[in-house]
Structures are given as C-alpha cells and as structure tokens.
Amino acid sequence: MCHAHCSGSRRPHLPSAGASLEIRLIETFLSMTVLWSKLAAVLPPNEDEFLLQFSDKVDSSVVEMLTRSRQQLYNDTTSDRLLLTAQIILDFSWEKLNTGTWRDVDKEWRRVYSYGCLFKVAAICWKDPTEDKLQQAIKTCDMGLLMGAAIMNDIIQSIVKILQSEVKRLNTEEGQDEHVKTKRLKIELPQCPRIPVIKDDLAIPRVKCPSLESFNSDYLLPLKPVILEGTIDHWPALNDHPWSIEYLRSVAGFRTVPVEVGSRYTDEEWSQTLTTVNDFIDKFILSKDQGKGVGYLAQHQLFDQIPELKDDIRIPDYCCLGDTEEEHITVNAWFGPGGTVSPLHQDPQQNLLAQVVGSKYIRLYSPEHTDKLYPHQSSLLYNTSQVDVENPDMERFPDFTQAPYLECVLRPGDVLFIPVQHWHYVRSLQLSFSVSFWWT
Amino acid sequence: MLWFGFGFNGFGQIYAREETVTEGTTDAHEVKVSCPTLVKKNVNKCTCKHNSTELQQIQASWSRRISLQLKDDSCVFLDGFSGLGAKKCCGFVEQSHRCIDAFNTESHLILAFRDRTEVWDFEKSENSPVWAAIQGHIWKHLASTKLPLVPEGYISLKHLLSSLIPHLQAKSLALGPEHVILLSATGAVYTWGQGSHGQLGHGILTSEEEPRAVEALWGVPVKAVAAGGWHSCCVSATADLYVWGWNEAGQLGLPSRGVKKIQQQSSQDKDESTQTEDKEVFISIQAFPALLDLNPQCEIKAVSSEGSLYTWGWGEYGQLGHQNLISLDEPQCVEYFQKHQLHVTDVVCGAWNTFTAVLKKEEIQKSPYDNKRGLCTAYKEVSLCTLECLEGV
Numbered sequence: 019m020c021h022a023h024c025s026g027s028r029r030p031h032l033p034s035a036g037a038s039l040e041i042r043l044i045e046t047f048l049s050m051t052v053l054w055s056k057l058a059a060v061l062p063p064n065e066d067e068f069l070l071q072f073s074d075k076v077d078s079s080v081v082e083m084l085t086r087s088r089q090q091l092y093n094d095t096t097s098d099r100l101l102l103t104a105q106i107i108l109d110f111s112w113e114k115l116n117t118g119t120w121r122d123v124d125k126e127w128r129r130v131y132s133y134g135c136l137f138k139v140a141a142i143c144w145k146d147p148t149e150d151k152l153q154q155a156i157k158t159c160d161m162g163l164l165m166g167a168a169i170m171n172d173i174i175q176s177i178v179k180i181l182q183s184e185v186k187r188l189n190t191e192e193g194q195d196e197h198v199k200t201k202r203l204k205i206e207l208p209q210c211p212r213i214p215v216i217k218d219d220l221a222i223p224r225v226k227c228p229s230l231e232s233f234n235s236d237y238l239l240p241l242k243p244v245i246l247e248g249t250i251d252h253w254p255a256l257n258d259h260p261w262s263i264e265y266l267r268s269v270a271g272f273r274t275v276p277v278e279v280g281s282r283y284t285d286e287e288w289s290q291t292l293t294t295v296n297d298f299i300d301k302f303i304l305s306k307d308q309g310k311g312v313g314y315l316a317q318h319q320l321f322d323q324i325p326e327l328k329d330d331i332r333i334p335d336y337c338c339l340g341d342t343e344e345e346h347i348t349v350n351a352w353f354g355p356g357g358t359v360s361p362l363h364q365d366p367q368q369n370l371l372a373q374v375v376g377s378k379y380i381r382l383y384s385p386e387h388t389d390k391l392y393p394h395q396s397s398l399l400y401n402t403s404q405v406d407v408e409n410p411d412m413e414r415f416p417d418f419t420q421a422p423y424l425e426c427v428l429r430p431g432d433v434l435f436i437p438v439q440h441w442h443y444v445r446s447l448q449l450s451f452s453v454s455f456w457w458t
Numbered sequence: 459m460l461w462f463g464f465g466f467n468g469f470g471q472i473y474a475r476e477e478t479v480t481e482g483t484t485d486a487h488e489v490k491v492s493c494p495t496l497v498k499k500n501v502n503k504c505t506c507k508h509n510s511t512e513l514q515q516i517q518a519s520w521s522r523r524i525s526l527q528l529k530d531d532s533c534v535f536l537d538g539f540s541g542l543g544a545k546k547c548c549g550f551v552e553q554s555h556r557c558i559d560a561f562n563t564e565s566h567l568i569l570a571f572r573d574r575t576e577v578w579d580f581e582k583s584e585n586s587p588v589w590a591a592i593q594g595h596i597w598k599h600l601a602s603t604k605l606p607l608v609p610e611g612y613i614s615l616k617h618l619l620s621s622l623i624p625h626l627q628a629k630s631l632a633l634g635p636e637h638v639i640l641l642s643a644t645g646a647v648y649t650w651g652q653g654s655h656g657q658l659g660h661g662i663l664t665s666e667e668e669p670r671a672v673e674a675l676w677g678v679p680v681k682a683v684a685a686g687g688w689h690s691c692c693v694s695a696t697a698d699l700y701v702w703g704w705n706e707a708g709q710l711g712l713p714s715r716g717v718k719k720i721q722q723q724s725s726q727d728k729d730e731s732t733q734t735e736d737k738e739v740f741i742s743i744q745a746f747p748a749l750l751d752l753n754p755q756c757e758i759k760a761v762s763s764e765g766s767l768y769t770w771g772w773g774e775y776g777q778l779g780h781q782n783l784i785s786l787d788e789p790q791c792v793e794y795f796q797k798h799q800l801h802v803t804d805v806v807c808g809a810w811n812t813f814t815a816v817l818k819k820e821e822i823q824k825s826p827y828d829n830k831r832g833l834c835t836a837y838k839e840v841s842l843c844t845l846e847c848l849e850g851v
Contacts, residue, residue: 118652
C-alpha cells in the first residue's frame, strides 16, 4: 500500500503538521494490516486535516483532551495512550449526555461523544484485532451512532461497514458453526393459544390498494382506521430479501440495539438495555422460556442505524398526503417474540403500521371515548391508559367495557392506518417484525 | 496540615511531572493515581513572591485544583489545566489576592472577599470578573457560611446569583450539575432541581423548581449535606448517613447491577453459571433517603476508629484510594491512612478525584482542628470521614 511519493526515510521527530498516517505506519509495521489501511483511507490523511471545532459550550479542558487524542492517533506507535484519552473523553461527555432531559442535551456534547467513540475504535483496531476486539469496536461505533451526533461526514457509519466486512471475512475463514446450528432450528414457534377471533361487526375495515384520493377522502381526513392490503407486496423485505432470523443475523448480528425488557412499559420491572442483535435473538426469541422475561426491540429507528435494512423497505405513498417531508418521517422498527404487549396508548402523529413478519392482535379506541379509558394522570404517562385491555379490572375501571372499539389480527403484507390520537393496544401473537411510519 | 490526593490526574491537578508541566500527563499510572499521594507545593521554582507551603483548603473541579492560603496574604493557587493567567511558577491567581473564600466549577472561579463576591471565567483573559456583587455588613454574621452560599442566596452558573428566602436559614449548600441540596440552621434538608434519578429524595422522579423539604428526614438533625452528579447524601448529628439518587456506579453504597457486571466481566466468568445474579436485589434508583450502615464492612480496631476515611462508588480513575481501579457498591475504609498513622480531618472531591487533609497522629492532641465538613461526593462517588470529626461543627 505504498504510494510512490513515500520516500521511506526515517520518521523525524515531527511537529504535528505533516505527520501522515501512512508514512508512520510503514515504518512502524513491516506489513500494514488490510483493516488498518481501510480505516486510514476514511480518516483524514494527517493531523492538520483532522478538524476539531466546537462551540463555546465545550470546555477548553475537553478540547485539550481531544487535541491530545488526535496527536496520539497520528504520532504514537502504540495505542495505550489513545485508548486512555479516548475513554476520558467518553466518560466526561457521557456525564453530559445524562444530565437533564435528552432533549436538553446540547448537540455539541453528542459530537464530543462521537469523537470519543472514533478515537476508541481506532485504538481498539490498532494491530490485527481479534474477532472479540472487532465486536467491541462495532459496539463502540453503535454507541456513537445511538448516543452521539454525526461527525466528519458520518465517518462512524463508514467505519462500521468496514468493521462488519472484516468480521465476515474472519468468519468465512473460520466457518460459522454456531450460526449454522441455529439456521437448522425451525423457527416455527408454537402459536400463542390466545389468538382472538375477530367478530365481523368489530373488525377494522380492509381495503385493497386504494388510490391516494380515496384513502385521503375516506380515511385520512375523517380520521377513520383502515387496513390497507397489497400496498407493500413490492418491499424487498417480503420478496428477494425476506426478513428472517438468519437474514437479520447476517446483516446486523453484531450491531448493538436498545431493547425493552419486561412485560409492558407501565410495569415497575420494566427497563431498557443495550444488547447485540445476536444476543437479543438468542436470549429473547429463541430461548424465551428461560425466565429472562419478555424482550422487545421496540420504537427504535433501526433503519437510520443500519442502512442495509432501510433498502428493504419503502415509505408508503400515502404518507405524502401529509405535511411531513420524507426525510422527517419517523420510521421505527418493532421486533420481538410472541407475547410482547404495548399497553393502550395514543400518539401525536398519524401512523401507518406495516406488518412484515408474524402477526399481531390490535385493538383501537376512538379519542371521543377517552373518558372511559382512564389515562394516567402523571406527566410521564398521560398518553397511556391504566387499563389492561384484555384483562380489565372492572372494579377500578367500570366504564371501560362501555367504550366501543375496533380490532384486527394484522398479518404479513397488511398496513394498518392508526389515525392521530387514536388509542391503540398491540399484542404480538408470534415472532413479529413491524415497521411504523409516523407523520403529520 | 498535609493534603493527599488520589484519582484523576489527567491535567496534573494532583501532581505534575517536573519536566513537562505544559504538556500534561498522559501515561496511565500518572493519569489514574490510585494510591494517595502527597500534594506538594513546589516552592523552589517560584519566581514571584506569592508562594506558600501551607495549604488551608482545597477545592477541585474536573480539570483543576485550587488551593487556598488564608493566613496573612490570602490568595488562591491554581493547579491542573491552565486558566485566568495564573503564574506558571506556582499557580498564583492575581485576581484572588485578599479573598476570604474560593470555589471552582469546571468553567468558573468564584471568589468571596470581605466586601464583595466575584465570579471569574477561567477561559477569558479580560481583567474583570464576569459578575460581581457588593455586600455590606451582612458578611460578619454569616462568617461561617461557605461558598457557593453568599449572604443574599447562592451562586450557580445557571442564574449566577439565585436568591434564597431567609426563612430557609441556609447554613450550607451543595450543588450538583442539575440539582441543589440545602442544609438549614435547624438541621432540615431541602432539595430542588432535576429529579429524574431520585436525587431529590422526595420519593418520585419529577423535578422541583423551588426548595422542598425532604420529608423523610423530618426530625433528623442533619449536620452536613453533599450533592454528586445524580445523587445526594447527608450525615446526622447522631452519626447516621443517608443516601439517595442514582446507584448506577454503586455511589449509594447499595447493591448495584452496574458494579456487579464489571466485577463479573473482570473475573472472566463467561459461562452461564452466573445465575445467582438474577436472584440478588439491585437498586438502581433510590428515590427516598436510605440509611447506610457503615459498620459491617470495616475491620478497624476500636483504638483507631477516629479519623478513618471511607469511600465507595465509581473507582475507575483511582478516586476511591484503595490502590486499585475498582468500583465499589459497599463502603470501604481507605487503609493507606491507617497504615501511615495519619488521621483524616477533611475530605474534598473534584469530579473524578478526592483530596484529604491529614494530621499525623501525634499532632492531634497538640492542635485542635477545625473541621468544617466530613462528607463530600464526586460525580459518582462518596467519601466520608468518620463522624467523630464532626463534633466540632
């Protein structure tokens, strides 16, 4: 990987200007690893072109640490100091990220956090990293993507792609014994015994491929729920890239995602944790009877984090009837085993819920009947009902059964239109993957 | 009086390498000082007249340490990350000449003088403070109060001077990054600010805009209060320690899932036989004050139980002083001081480090010490001098 202009002369004790990654590496290592050369290609070629610019909000002491990291990245021959300085930056900015509400966190601190992740990844990948180290580096990238803010033209996205292909390369060399075993496992988990039978007069109406105009006049404007059939059959997720456990493992197995643990978010035992997709599948989908509780990858913008999956879906045309520009439509993934429950609640935007894998029981209540649904009074849960829809406490909530509702079993290929502020309750009947589109 | 420091030293705020004071420390064993180290005043190299071998008080933020010299020519010395044009030879801060108290945050230096209070921005080189207020005779009555309390209220960087109603009879006040805890002269505790991690101690996770009494401590005569990043603690006249808030790093001294996870990872126990973890009860948020029992952990002989230092919480930078980088969710005595016959009389925390004032055991009878506080907390850690020391308060 030597360019013609590298003279191969001894590395002088350089002032920081002009120190180039490649010259230094040629003299440090006899052979450059392929991985490092790919990483060096996405990083700025020298210290001068690696910009560290922050607003006044970021203390000078922190900028000093960042400057030291940059200097170590381009000048040190080992990664120890860089790893330490990167961790200092991460520890300090993590504290800022956890101060106040998430909305209040200044974007500059999220950028600082991302730089910390970048330096840490560089330190981890320094010399022929093992697969373990690579996975640690991927996790660090994910933390930067989840908690940080985009830096250097989305460099972390570029890096995670490089790391994933490196992991794949190591895996194909060693053979994929473990994952082959799970491939053979039949993922036909037994049907949940409580599949409701939908009564005709309570069924949400179904319409096949309505025109934009008829959807607008018959359902969107009057805010009436409907199930659209045949509108996502063209999605690669339902065609040439059918979403399966094996496919998800191969595309995103080592990626870290936020997972909700606990039966429902109104429970005291409910919590959120970060785990890799592989671990999530192993712990909560394949061996879910081992007392680890229900795990749900819920309400996560997975497709921003993992662009390969974004290519498998399409934004429904019907969203263009709203005011939101396409890039501002919130797209969330909902992936989990049978038995995940979202308690009855309402959202402040229109929702198109597309079912890709498995099926869900869904019940809808119109906002006209909010008074019979006993919403929580607290500021945190005012959009959530206190009632357990499929097992209501008649003594505490006597009016609940007076509230009229519509229901359905949503199956692969269906898209449910949930009008803004419409109360909805969702229970998965088996392994399920849905994609929701929130717009106004 | 001697001062020791341990924990984060990334800017040389505990001790600086002699040769490269400007570059700062970068090697692991220098950045993380896990063994209590004497804080030395380098008098030999000083070229200006203002030097001192006696440090009365220390305050620390994340990247800096300020040392107060209060006798004679009172002033502040700055160590660690630079700021305010402090003299390179000894860290003398010109602007602090004749101050009577000082307090620092990561961005600002607050100086109290006999007739005024000033707030200076470390990073600005102008010759005037960001904010100043003149007081009159009120100072004489409140001579025992400490910054950030001032006669009219308290200084915080959100609103500079915030007023406090006189009814609260503020005696001392501690500021976390997003909450405040106040101790009144009657021994009552008030908290306000963000409450999302239970740090206000009112049993719920909502914020409070105005000071609200911590009802669970009603009737308990509290002697000292402290505020960390997301937790609070206080010590009563009967030597009881109460903690509340976030326990993610074991800073409450209660079983912490976060701490146990790290301990398991480092003991290389990767197999699934760590099922016992599921049965243990972990506390991540404690929204009401909990009484913390120090005794079961210590093995101090009865004779030397005074002047001991207990620490617990986040330890990854060595700030617990146990000569390792391990976080603890149980209070543990810092043995270094026992071993060296040193009696801890005061403790002060920076964000990721701890400073202790000590006296040699022989000196105790000779000079009665004035201990203003025995409790301090860093962002995710708590340090406590044993409570005999608080008799004088």
